[in-house]
Amino acid sequence: MAKYKKYNYSQMIMIPVSLQDQLMPGTLEHAIHEVIEKKVDLSIFDEKYKNDETGAPAHDPKLLLKVVLLAFSRSIIGSRKIERACQENITFMALSCGMAPDHSTLAHFISAMKDEIIHIFRDVLLYCEELNLLGGTHFSLDGCKLPSNASKQWSGTFKELRHKQKKLEEKVKKLISDHEREDKQEGGSDRSKKEKQIKRIERRIKRIDKFLNENKPKKGKTKKELQSNVTDNHSAKMPTAHGVIQGYNAQALVDNKHQIIVHAEAMGNGQDADNLSPMVDRAKENMKAIGRDENYFKDKILTADANYHSKKNIEKCEKERIDAYIPDTLHRKRDERFKEQDRFKDGVNKPPKKRWYTPKRETFSWKEFQYVEEVGKYKCPAGKYLKQMSLKHKSRNKYYRYYQARETDCRECSLKSKCLSKTDSKSRSLLIPIGYRNDNERILSISQRMQQKIDSDKGKDIYSKRLGTIEPVFGNIRFIKKLDRFSFRGKSKVNIQWMLYCMVHNIEKIMNYGFTV
Template identity: 20%
Template sequence: MSNFRQVDRETGFLLLPSVDEWLPERHLARFVVEVIERLDLSAMVKAYRGSGSASYHPSMLLGLLVYGYATGVFSCRQLERATYDSVAFRFIAANDHPDHDTIATFRRRFLREIEGLFVQVLMLAREAGVLKLGTVALDGTKVHANASRHSALSYEHASKLEAQLKAEIKELMALAEAADSADAPDGMSVPQELARREERLARIAEAKAKIEARAKERFAREQADHEAKMRARAEKARKTGRKPGGRPPQPPTAGPGAKDQVNLTDEDSRIMPGPGGGFEQAYNAQAAVATGSLLVVANDVVQAANDKEQIAPTLAALAALPEALGKPEAMLADTGYFSNANVTACAAAKIAPLIALGRERHNLSWQDRFAKAPPAPDNPTPLKAMAHRLASPEGRQLYALRKQTPEPVFGIIKSVMGFRQFSLRGLEKVKGEWNLVTMAWNVKPMFALAPA
């Protein structure tokens, strides 16, 4: 005869249950609650008026978001459902169940305050001995926007649609004037059709205006670059007394191009090349990661697919960190970040740059791998000093940390945590959400590295 434990779903609890007994002593949900209890949430608390019905405490709502993003639950509806289905979420919510509208409103409302909490979490990591700001590695990854690339409207197609809609409005106006003598199709309302086309015309005009504004800004930047190049050619000709070789740079073209476009769902997002080929509607998410702990110490989201202009903002973000966190000594980055200006900016910030001068060769021979460093140049420029550092065995060994620092972080965020697309729209909101994602990521290695 089989011997089974009794399955009884009817008998009630003899004593009232405690949510504290539902989780193991060492659990990520407990750690998230402990971390948030040590954060200064006074700015959030003061934002509530204190009148009307009692509100959920910011610490509880923030805990749901941080644990949700750390475990791959990003939708506010899924977070609400998890407070019923998941023991860990029940523990964080203290057996309460805030609805999805409350969670969504809290997330949108306090994105700016969460940015400050990101630094506070880093301070806790420093106090725990987890974080040491020695060498940081900078990289970027494309994250899908909450919009489809098929919702993008090009300037050329917008102009064609505009002409088509104006012609249709003219036809409908003629049909309305001849309504007594001509039969309109069954079920067709001329006023409704006119209103629909006028609304579409207004949206197209708005989209074209945005494309034209972007083109104007781009032309101003390109014109400034063109003038700088022409001045450099003229200065070179003056010094050498000879006409510079090569063709002179072509001046930029004013006005929008035919393929300039705007996305009607999220106008701040951009079409960017995807990692596996093709293009996607995305943002470029940046992260500076500490090599020793894999904690993200600075983050940003930009609209440019190219990483060339992201060194200076990252240096500014690192400089703004509290002195108690320490100061980075070196910065690693791939060739997408390389420029003479970026190397000079790192040297000016007293951070040793290790930025690849070009694409790395694969399958190096043992002679190349163990080759001695060339002699150090006399009075080197920042660029020459970095090139010598990269050629030395110590520099090659340090630069080798680049691949194993930010790339695993992005891989875990995307594949393990499951964050592949932003939930919010608009550049500022997306920046706030990426800040929340990286803060949730930081909690995970802090929990793993914390003593039992």
């Protein structure tokens, strides 16, 4: 008969543990310990403590920061979960030297480092620079929209929020009325349950009322009122591939050599086009803070996707002398490499949906009109002349020469159906792009110049590197570190959380590519 050693889970054992031996070289916890201990200056926290003569000693910010960074790297976000890890997990115990800070200390430490977070981020960035992890030639910018600790149900314009408040007040009146009526009857419903429901709705009414009294409506670019949020008014409603969320747009500017993040910031704006300028300006401040020239980004390559394409952003890059590659939304339509991309989409072979509008008739293009240089006019396919009405006509940021046919010439024309796009049009007008008869004289808008740059072989090659630079960063933070939503409220606190995750990413790069014991 087989004989086995007996075991007993109720027994207790004593294990001698060397805290330093638990932080093994080559692990992320060891890298965090070495970087924070030797390369990050946390003396900026000293001014916050007034306990040099009286009061209990505080937890060292270095220990707290190490614990938080390790927790985020292991997808542990809640302060109570971090506290429990410091009590039960030997690695967390080693990193905190067995002090086990409680959840309130950890939560306050994270949310209160509003002014210190950028200095810590820059110290880590400086170490990346010292280890030669920055290429300094090509940078990519992108954003990731994440939900925050706020509900879409508490969003709306001030008019909509007042309407919601009024509806809740009417609901309270109805509940009180029903409650009084049921009290008169025998066997009425539970009194305490109804009272709790009424108090809960009254708290919501007061919450909306307080918000409306303490805040002002948010205005957009067109002066139209934007939706506010009672829970977190710095967050915004943002459309994503998975529907509309209430959250923040987490931006990152990344160097392409080892995907080091040179600046990170959580924006309460879902439009990426509005975020390029502040990201570039603050990245310049970061590079200046670590000893680089304020013109560090001059002549450097910057790639960003079509969401950042705007006249304002391209002008910003030209002003900063940045070699930007920012395509328009139609760049793939012009690229032969993507001409068969539709066949991979679902439903591509399905019959087309019925249009809700009447498409325009196909008519003669301007190229089918002949320019007669002797008279300075265009001749239509029917042989009639169109008179020049404007020498320089602007439409959609492009310049044209404007020509117009006579109504009498078009009225009885046999080619009318092929020339006029609408049945009720009286005459044909013609917009000739300035310079098309001589490409050397063609006037290009700033967007058109960017289109030519992107469509060139060099532009295609450079832009193709964007995907391998920026996407691994968000893949690491979102899917490996599992940051699928922000747990804080308010832009400053959410920004702290986002920058801490970006620091974890940078320290991981230090461990993999530059860290030496």
